[in-house]
Amino acid sequence: MQEQPTVKKEEKKQYSKLNLGPTHPATHGIFQNVLTMDGEIIVDSEPTIGYIHRAFEKIAEHKPFYQITPLTDRLNYCSSPINNMGWHMTVEKLIKAELPKRVEYMRVIIMELSRIADHLICNSVIGVDSGALTAYFYVFEWRENIYEIFEEICGARLTTHIGRIGGFERDFNETAWRKIKNLLKELPKALKEFENLLVRNRIFMDRTINCGPISAEKALSYSFTGPNLRAAGVDYDIRQMNPYSSYQDFEFEIPIGTQGDTYDRFMVREEEMWQSVSIIRQAVEKIEKLQDKTSFHADIPSFYLPPKEDVYNNMEALIYHFKIVMGETDVPKGEVYHSVEGGNGELGFYLISDGGRQPFRLHFRRPCFIYYQAYREMIKGAFLSDAILTMSSMNVIAGELDA
Amino acid sequence: MTKPTIEQIAEVLKEKFGQAVLNQEVQYDFTIFTIDKASILPIFRFLYEDEHFQFRFLTTACGIHLPENEQPFAMMYQLHSLVHNVRLRFKSYTSANDLQYDTITDLFPAANWMEREAFDFYGIRFKGHPNLKRILNVEDMDYHPMRKEYPLEDLTRYDKDDTMFGRDKAGFKKLN
Known part of the structure; x- marks a missing residue:
């Protein structure tokens, strides 16, 4: 391991202050860091966050459960379907809803698709920040293809609001299945080419290896999760540790790194995309083998809105519709915690219900918010240009950071 | 190493800290211990340092009102x-006139911002915290917005007045 440049503090030395952000084009989001610089080397930094704080936890205390899904979209907006699913599963855990296998597998497909979209952005942006713009434009086409699948399923692209409490709003249509299968066929080629551009690229390697490293102990003490923790060498993945949505039925591996530097984070994300492709392939096969060909939601009429034609023609459906919309359905009292493996790590929902239509308290465990604390320590003694790369490789998303 | 059961952990905790463990319950497969405020740090330190249990990862922390x-x-x-x-x-519960906890940042550096968040939104103070100031809200804010007595709408805004629509300012309650 190459040694980091160290800074010796001298008595009469004057350091210069540099304002990195709040709206710096290289930080991909609104973060402010007031850096104390010794030439090109960072002596210290003072991060300020909260520029896009939207008080989601407060708003959530005033919204019925099903209206909180759009709030979760805006946490990590690069992989909003995972956030949506995480929230749905939290409420399903609270009301003890059992989902058909088919729905769970469909959810796995959506979550893994959005994981790929999330990692594609992060990895290609590492390329951009180290001066390789080509790869970025190249894979953005594939993110677009994934968004087209979301569009086919729920009508939205970025802030998807996909699915409902209890399943999906409608079944995947023919086009969606065709697009998923086409993606499975074509994406590996694109990923391969993306890797050819960067993985063994001498300039990219020199730029990223040993840039912003963090040890496994430090990462754990800062409660890192997700690819950033795995890059440091800890194989903690909630999909295997506490499987949800039938992840236990799938075979996949957890890639880990050794150094915890930018290159390892890049490689871990890269391998995770391959694993995601394999999981989606398994899920599609499993769904095809299932007896059940039609179910796309659980049988929980008091939480899942009935189809509109039934509301107009069927008394019972009308009553349920009314009860759901007016918040007349009883919810159990209690507190529940559910976490999913988001694009950036453990995305947890801590929900206290007092039996009312809104949560009494909803706390989001946002992985970005927790691991961004370590940024100050990670860039101490590094070059300014490495600080930019470190931030983009940590995939700090402002929406999730500030909630 | 064998996986410790919840009963084993509870037994050891009760043996070591006796009165400090006020309650133990299970909700949705998750064990919850209600503990005395003064014993948070000793209990966490014990669980952290114990060679068998190894509770060395702080998942999350938040305030509740x-x-x-x-x-x-x-x-x-x-x-x-x-x-x-x-x-x-x-x-761990506390009363409104004793809104202070011991910081756990020495044990878990990750608690730093979580405690700042709790301070920002609930006004809970943390003794020994290295940098206890607001984190997500502006620094000159003079209230703690996640407390239940504060309505959803920002009270300091003067550009939003819904009285002509029959609603009181910010409270979303209907006027007569």
């Missing part, structure tokens, strides 16, 4: 033993 309660404020902590994959939740 329960205005109906005799002790209306609480802190919630979730510890995770990654070696055994056991999760525990700790809750």
Whole structure:
């Protein structure tokens, strides 16, 4: 391991202050860091966050459960379907809803698709920040293809609001299945080419290896999760540790790194995309083998809105519709915690219900918010240009950071 | 190493800290210990340092406001033993005129911003915290917005007045 440049503090030395952000084009989001610089080397930094704080936890205390899904979209907006699913599963855990296998597998497909979209952005942006713009434009086409699948399923692209409490709003249509299968066929080629551009690229390697490293102990003490923790060498993945949505039925591996530097984070994300492709392939096969060909939601009429034609023609459906919309359905009292493996790590929902239509308290465990604390320590003694790369490789998303 | 059961952990905790463990319950497969405020740090340190349990990962921490309660404020902590994959939740209540906890940042550096968040939104103070100031809200804000007595709408805004629509300012309540 190459040694980091160290800074010796001298008595009469004057350091210069540099304002990195709040709206710096290289930080991909609104973060402010007031850096104390010794030439090109960072002596210290003072991060300020909260520029896009939207008080989601407060708003959530005033919204019925099903209206909180759009709030979760805006946490990590690069992989909003995972956030949506995480929230749905939290409420399903609270009301003890059992989902058909088919729905769970469909959810796995959506979550893994959005994981790929999330990692594609992060990895290609590492390329951009180290001066390789080509790869970025190249894979953005594939993110677009994934968004087209979301569009086919729920009508939205970025802030998807996909699915409902209890399943999906409608079944995947023919086009969606065709697009998923086409993606499975074509994406590996694109990923391969993306890797050819960067993985063994001498300039990219020199730029990223040993840039912003963090040890496994430090990462754990800062409660890192997700690819950033795995890059440091800890194989903690909630999909295997506490499987949800039938992840236990799938075979996949957890890639880990050794150094915890930018290159390892890049490689871990890269391998995770391959694993995601394999999981989606398994899920599609499993769904095809299932007896059940039609179910796309659980049988929980008091939480899942009935189809509109039934509301107009069927008394019972009308009553349920009314009860759901007016918040007349009883919810159990209690507190529940559910976490999913988001694009950036453990995305947890801590929900206290007092039996009312809104949560009494909803706390989001946002992985970005927790691991961004370590940024100050990670860039101490590094070059300014490495600080930019470190931030983009940590995939700090402002929406999730500030909630 | 064998995975410790919740009963074993509870037994050891009760033996070591006796009175400090006020309550133990299970909600949705998650064990919750209600503990005395003064013993948070000793209990966490014991669980952290114990060679068998190894609760060395702080998943999350947050404040809670329960205005109906005799002790209306609480802190919630979730510890995770990654070696055994056991999760525990700790809750500790306090009264409004004693809104101070000991910081756990010495044990878990990750608690730094979580405690700042609890301070920002609930006004809970942390003794010994290295940098206890607001984190997500502006620094000159003079209230703690997640407390239940504050309505959703920002009280300091003067550009929003819904009285002509029959609603009181910010409160979303209907006027007569």
